[in-house]
Amino acid sequence: MNEISASLALALDLVAGGESRLAAIVLLSLKVSLGATLMACALGMPLGALLSVGRFPGRRVLIVLFNGLMGLPPVVVGLLVYLLLSRAGPLGQFGLLFTPTAMVIAQTVLVAPIIAALTRQVIDDEWREHREQLRSLGASRPRAARTLLWNARFALTTAALAGFGRAIAEVGAVMIVGGNIDGVTRVMTTTIALETSKGDLPLALALGVILITVVLTLNAGAYLLRQWAERRWG
Amino acid sequence: MAPWLRLEALGLTENGVRIVEDVSLKVSHGRTLILGPNGAGKSTLLRLMHGLLRPSAGHVVWPRALMQAMVFQRPVMLRATALANIEYGLKLRGIPAEARRRQALAALTRVGLPELAARQARRCSGGEQQRIALARAWALAPQVLFLDEPTASLDPHSSREVERIIGEIAEAGTKIVMTTHNLGQARRLADEVIYLEEGRVLEQTPVDEFFRRPRTSAATTFIRDER
Ligand SMILES: Nc1ncnc2c1ncn2[C@@H]1O[C@H](COP(=O)(O)OP(=O)(O)OP(=O)(O)O)[C@@H](O)[C@H]1O
Numbered sequence: 280m281n282e283i284s285a286s287l288a289l290a291l292d293l294v295a296g297g298e299s300r301l302a303a304i305v306l307l308s309l310k311v312s313l314g315a316t317l318m319a320c321a322l323g324m325p326l327g328a329l330l331s332v333g334r335f336p337g338r339r340v341l342i343v344l345f346n347g348l349m350g351l352p353p354v355v356v357g358l359l360v361y362l363l364l365s366r367a368g369p370l371g372q373f374g375l376l377f378t379p380t381a382m383v384i385a386q387t388v389l390v391a392p393i394i395a396a397l398t399r400q401v402i403d404d405e406w407r408e409h410r411e412q413l414r415s416l417g418a419s420r421p422r423a424a425r426t427l428l429w430n431a432r433f434a435l436t437t438a439a440l441a442g443f444g445r446a447i448a449e450v451g452a453v454m455i456v457g458g459n460i461d462g463v464t465r466v467m468t469t470t471i472a473l474e475t476s477k478g479d480l481p482l483a484l485a486l487g488v489i490l491i492t493v494v495l496t497l498n499a500g501a502y503l504l505r506q507w508a509e510r511r512w513g
Numbered sequence: 514m515a516p517w518l519r520l521e522a523l524g525l526t527e528n529g530v531r532i533v534e535d536v537s538l539k540v541s542h543g544r545t546l547i548l549g550p551n552g553a554g555k556s557t558l559l560r561l562m563h564g565l566l567r568p569s570a571g572h573v574v575w576p577r578a579l580m581q582a583m584v585f586q587r588p589v590m591l592r593a594t595a596l597a598n599i600e601y602g603l604k605l606r607g608i609p610a611e612a613r614r615r616q617a618l619a620a621l622t623r624v625g626l627p628e629l630a631a632r633q634a635r636r637c638s639g640g641e642q643q644r645i646a647l648a649r650a651w652a653l654a655p656q657v658l659f660l661d662e663p664t665a666s667l668d669p670h671s672s673r674e675v676e677r678i679i680g681e682i683a684e685a686g687t688k689i690v691m692t693t694h695n696l697g698q699a700r701r702l703a704d705e706v707i708y709l710e711e712g713r714v715l716e717q718t719p720v721d722e723f724f725r726r727p728r729t730s731a732a733t734t735f736i737r738d739e740r
């Protein structure tokens with residue numbers, strides 16, 4: 280018990296001190312996961328909307344597939360992206376393995392199905408409400424998908440956030456494709472894993488506290504945004 | 514008068530329930546009103562005519578392609594201002610921003626709500642939304658306008674106002690197909706009446722005749738009860 284509180288005190292000192300090594304790790308975490316979330320939104324949201332509104336062969340198969348992909352274990356995604364980016368892999372020539380870019384790619388693969396599946400659910404509801412009106416006005420299906428994505432912009436922040444939450448909290452994928460190289464590809468989760476196993480609890484705890492704070496702050500922000508939006512737009 | 518719309522043995526069955534059954538009729542008047550009790554299939558028939566539902570039997574035949582618009586029983590608004598909602602349909606037709614704005618504002622003024630232009634449409638009252646929906650449809654300058662109980666949630670004054678606007682729209686040459694539960698309104702607006710019950714057309718009669726001497730006992734009872 281004493282050890283834990285001592286570690287926690289040290290951890291808070293570390294956070295308060297704004298130590299540069301710690302700051303670099305936090306910054307890289309945010310960069311990688313935000314980058315991945317943005318990419319995943321750019322891919323997953325249009326895809327999710329088209330899965331909801333569209334009518335094309337294979338639609339049902341895709342829906343089931345994406346729902347399934349939501350639960351992909353990060354280590355498996357890491358492994359797949361590793362194989363893709365490794366020297367002998369199809370994208371090996373770009374030398375991306377063990378770089379932050381590789382981590383962004385892995386997290387994008389991990390998060391895009393989640394965002395696509397959540398978007399589809401949101402747009403399903405929108406489509407149910409607006410389908411007849413939009414068709415009556417002469418909107419094509421792709422056009423309707425675009426209109427409804429914008430119409431559901433606030434509900435979709437929740438989807439984006441769920442994706443970011445998953446990205447920033449995962450260890451397996453970034454560990455494998457990033458390699459956890461000190462000063463290069465070390466992020467919060469991989470550092471926590473490493474430092475804990477080495478017994479350096481204060482650093483691990485400090486990062487844990489920051490991680491929790493980041494996630495809670497973002498969730499609170501999204502909640503307030505939705506409240507505000509609902510009051511304003513109805 | 515040549516019919517501009519023909520329904521041929523039209524039927525719609527949903528989950529084994531017959532919602533519209535063997536409807537054959539010709540629409541040739543400028544103002545056709547569909548009457549009938551709740552659940553008679555009036556809204557469904559409008560949707561079939563407008564092409565939103567695919568019939569499970571028969572055909573909807575447009576001898577000449579006409580530009581259509583519809584105002585639904587329950588208005589549905591996008592999360593945007595009233596003006597933007599009206600502009601949306603014009604945008605889909607590729608009308609440039611400047612003209613779009615002007616036409617949308619003209620439509621909103623037409624239904625007597627220019628002051629709502631910048632208001633969030635979903636925050637407007639039910640009656641206001643219904644009139645915004647009418648403006649949205651009218652802005653498209655349709656040749657045929659389907660109206661599903663367009664005055665149902667309006668106060669008496671607004672109701673008369675909207676009725677007058679619909680009369681003017683018809684006067685200007687747009688063909689109107691409309692449902693209502695307001696018999697006075699039907700009497701004032703209609704050229705002819707289609708009476709529907711349990712998904713079947715029981716009669717299609719010129720308006721004077723319908724109210725003076727309905728052909729079926731069902732319609733007679735309906736007129737007496739609704740009055
Ligand atoms: N998708 C559907 N599946 C099953 N039944 C349906 C469906 N759509 C409509 N119905 C039924 O068809 C009947 C006709 O519905 P409709 O909305 O056309 O009636 P209406 O004449 O417009 O009634 P109201 O005056 O209340 O507006 C109702 O009994 C309704 O429950």
Ligand SMILES: [Mg+2]
Nearest residue numbers: 555556586661
């Ligand atoms: Mg109805």
